[in-house]
Amino acid sequence: MNDRQLDDRISDLVRRVALEPPDGLEGKALAAARTVATRAGAHRQKRANRFWPTLIPAAVLAGAAALLVLPALRRPSAAPIAEIRTEFELSDKNIKVIFFQKPDFYLFKEN
Secondary structure, eight states: OHHHHHHHHHHHHHHHHSSOOOOOHHHHHHHHHHHHHHHHHHHHHHHHHHHHHHHHHHHHHHHHEEEEEEHSOOOOOOOOOOOEEEEEEEETTTTEEEEEEEEOTTTTTTO
C-alpha cells in the first residue's frame, strides 16, 4: 500500500470507532491544523533569516584573525649571501688559499 491508501484506511478505522464530532467542530479543527502548519513553515524561515546577520560579523572576525595570525606563521625570508670568505694554509708547501663567494655567484648556472 502506498501512504495515501494507508492514511485513508487508518482514518476510516478511526472514524468507525470514534463518536461523531459536534457540528462544525471537525472543519474548525482541520482549518486550525492547516494554519498551524503554515505558521510553522514561516517560523522556520524566520529562524533561518535570523542566522544570516550573525554569520556576517563572525566571518569578519574570522578574516581579521586570519590576517593577524598568518603573517606570524610565515617563515622569514632568507637574506641574500653578502660574501663568504674561506681561507686555509698548507704550511709545508708554503701555500695560502683564499676563496671568496660573492652574491652574484651561481654554482649550477653556465655563463
